[in-house]
Structures are given as C-alpha cells and as structure tokens.
Amino acid sequence: MAWDTALAQAIKGTSRAEANRKPQPWYRAEVVQVTPKLIFAIADKEFKFDSSTGLIMTATAKSKTWKVGMQAAALLHGAQLLVLDSL
Template identity: 90%
Template structure:
C-alpha cells in the first residue's frame, strides 16, 4: 500500500511540473485492441504500443482484464509506455 501512495505522490509532483511549462508527464491511454495482442494508444490514437513496441505494465495493470475502449493512466518515457492502472 505504501508503494501505491508513493507512486501517486510522484505522479502528482510531475503533474505540477507540467503546469510549469514542462512536457506532459502522463497520458490517458486507451485500449484499441485486445487480441491477438493487447494494444494501448495515446495522443488521439496516433501512437500505439504493444509488448513488442515498448509497452510496459505495472503488476496492477497486468492483472486487469482489459477490454477495447478502457482507459488507463500511463507514463511515456522515450519510446516506451508504462501503463500504471485503469482509470
């Protein structure tokens, strides 16, 4: 539980940095495909990520049963998207 609190506080801190003119630290990712691969998209579905193209998931996110249209909080770092949890 303490790890979840620390992660939430880190996200909150980076969100404040974004308000100060820095790049957006997190994104609202949407599930656009479930089978044969789970694919998340960000930025109006312009960028898509799956396990072979830089999709990384926390244990919490990985344990979810994802369906097309579901949304998640995600962090974009370089060419990798870290999905944190469902929104």
C-alpha cells in the first residue's frame, strides 16, 4: 500500500512540475532551403515552416538576403513561426 501512495505522489509531483513549466520564449531557427521557397526549421530541423505552413516574418527579416545555414531569432505561437531577425 505504501508503494502505491509513493508512486501516486511522484506522478502528481511530476504533472505539477510539467504544468508550471513555462514555454520557451524564442527559438533559434535555421534556413534549410532558399529556393523555390524560403524554409526555416527549428528543434533540430523537426519542424519546418514556409509561407504556406505558418511562416511569418518581420519587415527587418523580410529585407534580409537569406542563405542556407543562416540562423534567426524566432517566436513560435501555435502552428506559426514569426522570424524576427538574423542572429
């Protein structure tokens, strides 16, 4: 019985810690493709964004000449990535 209680308390503590964790404020996005579409990727290239899949850019970021491998500061909100500027 004591083992069940200890396990339940451990699970409860873990779920509270997860609930209180704040989302990451910004991401380091990397240009993985330039033509025919500009594509940025985050999280070890697991998530990719282009103009048809939620990529949004500030005027500063749009004015840059992007090359494959360049990095940018970006904010993720839902399924949209806002690229702020190059790093």
